[in-house]
Amino acid sequence: MPIKIKLKEILKERGISQRELARLTGLRPNTISHLCSDNVDRVYLSTLEKVCKVLDIDIQELIEVE
Numbered sequence: 001m002p003i004k005i006k007l008k009e010i011l012k013e014r015g016i017s018q019r020e021l022a023r024l025t026g027l028r029p030n031t032i033s034h035l036c037s038d039n040v041d042r043v044y045l046s047t048l049e050k051v052c053k054v055l056d057i058d059i060q061e062l063i064e065v066e
Contacts, residue, residue: 005040010061018036
């Protein structure tokens with residue numbers, strides 16, 4: 001069951017750069033870049049929680065089951 005992280009699309013809609021999100025979340029820019037790629041094979045739940053908190057979204061808005 002493939003899972004897609006829609007972070008790239010959400011950032012584009014909101015006009016937020018990956019670098020800005022990294023700064024706001026305290027995560028490394030490489031981590032944000034990885035989440036925006038099409039090749040995410042694993043991610044910590046705590047990382048997704050930080051992203052969701054900063055973007056003020058539910059995790060269901062960030063993740064899509066294909």
